[in-house]
Amino acid sequence: MKKNKSNKKLELNGNLLLKIIQGGTKAVENNKDKINKINVFPVPDGDTGTNMTLTLKSVIDSFQNNNQIHAGESSKKMYESALIGARGNSGLILSQFFKGLSQAINNKNFSAQNFIEAFEIAKSSSIEAIPNPTSGTMITIYSDCANKGKELLNKNIIDTLEILAFQAIETVKKTPSMLDILQEANVVDSGAFGLAVMLLGGVDVIKNNGDGNINVDIPNFNPKKTDINEKFFSDINEEIWGYCTVFALTGENLDPENLKIYISNIGKSTIVTGNENIVKVHTHTTDPGKIISYCSSFGVLSNFDIKSMDEQTKEWIAKQKKNIKLKSSGTSIISDAHGKGIIKLMKEIISKNIYVNKVDNSMTIIQNDLLERIEATETNDIIYLPNNNKNYSLFKEITDLTSKNLFVIPSLSLQSGISCLFVFDEKSSTKENVARMNDVLDDIKTGSIEKGLRKSNFIAKFENKEITTGNTPEEALINLIRNVSPENSLVTVYTGIESNKEELEKALKDNFSDLEIEIIEGGQPSYNYLIGIE
């Protein structure tokens, strides 16, 4: 049911234009917090709503009264104010809408067609101004509205604005499918949403005779869904962004293009827009001073807005993290090993979240490599099994060098490492698993058979002490077992490269018929046999 207002003929003058923008401003201000909350692109600093509000306010505040007659003149004034007062990335792109209006409206009265043209101009100048114009942002709104507008021939301003506002909302819904980072963070684009809100505010003015005091729901956004990817956060944290630097430059014969080239070399996400008299600069840089110095040689600088993005980002992330289930739970294992069969066995025992670190015979490790491996691991909790007795103290130090929860298990041999892996239960907590592994270490005793210095001499060591020898590795092994005489124990023998499993099996069965013996092809090059007794 159309209201009274539409029967009275609307005077499409500067006054109405201002009123429409005022409505848009009020709407954005009303919904500012919502817009802030979903701000993740390009910088998750959570201030898109605030920035758009301030930008729009600077536009309407530049008008002293509501007696604007000439729409064309009003629109140009709006653009100028928008340019100077544009805050943040979104403010800048928003100002392009006013650029569009200023170029489309030249007469005393404006038309629905002017608005459609404005979107087209806003789209192309935004694309020019921004270094990496991306789909799924405000630019897409401009684009979709411009295209929709082409279908609306000869519709009046009320219908036009309303249809374009609804188109904007439809486009907002699609933004997560266009931009990965939105998808990951499970939000629609904040700037695009802000723009749609602004249009709806304008519609409220001309259709309902309202003042833009409306509440707009974020399309398709379920605040209870808490699946924001941890990767998203780690991606953010990794980029060094520095300061969001914004300022205006007023002068003569200014060259926005050249300025943009220079500034792009120093800062990221650089937007330089304007004309030969006024230029607005927006960039992300670690060295704002350099850019300001450079620009100051071209004219007068004003409207400074410099803030640290790191702080903002960290604050935002902290706020989000409170509501989110992070995917970094669970425990990973890093286990040093050598010997093809041993490595294969480790990977079989633990199927997920294990990194078996292939090391050489000496089992020496470079601390940095280990640290890198630790940082690259997805989970926060990491259990590290060094499986040798050489550098244990070195490894202990590593816990201080990483922010991850690193648990170094004192496994001094491959045999004990394997037994530790065996008791790992992914359903238990990290602490429980660490306790279990330490218990296993109390139970297991280790031995080895290796070639001695003399020919036909093989040395059998038990708990690192040489206890017997043999003329063949098998003889040494049998002597070792006999010597230790393990009753009621499980004896695991890992065969080195040159051994014959079947022969060994027979020999051991013959000699020790009542022992539980398990033979595994370890493939370790340095020892003929490695023994574990539990």
Place this chain on the structure above:
Amino acid sequence: MKVAVVTDSTSDIPKEIAKKYDITIVPLNVHFDLDTYQDGVNITSEEFYKRLVSGKIFPTTSAPSAGIFLETYKKLSENYDAIISIHVSSKTSATYNSALQASKEIKIPIEVIDSKVVSAALALIVIKIASYVKSSTNLKNIKTHAESLIERTTIFFSLETLNFLIKGGRMGKAKGLIGSILKIKPILTFDDGEVNVYERIRSRRKAIEKIHELASSFAPYEDTAVIYSTDDTESKKLENLLQNFTKSKTVLSLQLGPVVGTYGGPNVIGFTGIKPDEGDE
């Protein structure tokens, strides 16, 4: 109303107990190559295990046909007014399906129930139902009671070797252990009607220790039973332990019959218990 209690030979219920509680047992078949025997009818456990351990032939088993069940049910309907038929897990044997099919042809009220377990665990449930039907004759109540007992049944066992289970294709959810580099002697259980690994253990000694541990930690129980296949030395110790945790004070000792023994192999050790109903008392 007289209710007949029926089960199958995988329950391993000794003849005396079946007689005492008036339980009808339908036998499965054991095949050694071309020779077929009825479990508990014309082959004893002793004979079976002798052949199992010494022979080179792996035995196989087969379920009783629906026809056999129909015959059994028909005969029972002459002297009873209703039947409750409780059987080995349907995921492990076709026995339940045969019984279900046959039950559709019977005129008197009959309930066929999938116990989701086997052997002594099935035995405990059947024996308790056999007592229950003396006092309660409402078939629906009996069914509900059986379902409650099934919920409260725990079973843990350890095999000397997984080979029989693997060859017999009954690894269920424990499939992941096949082809393992390590010789694992897991603690097995029944999970939703299938064999599943409760914990991986590497030595026989530790496995037995673990079984004892589990017997204590899952206590108390209303009724319990220990199971063994070829050697009851370990199961006797387990029996002593379980006595302390069993309300009824008697711990049944059941030997795996030929059919279940086909999959368990020699030197099986385990226990089963029915936990008290939280709602009671």
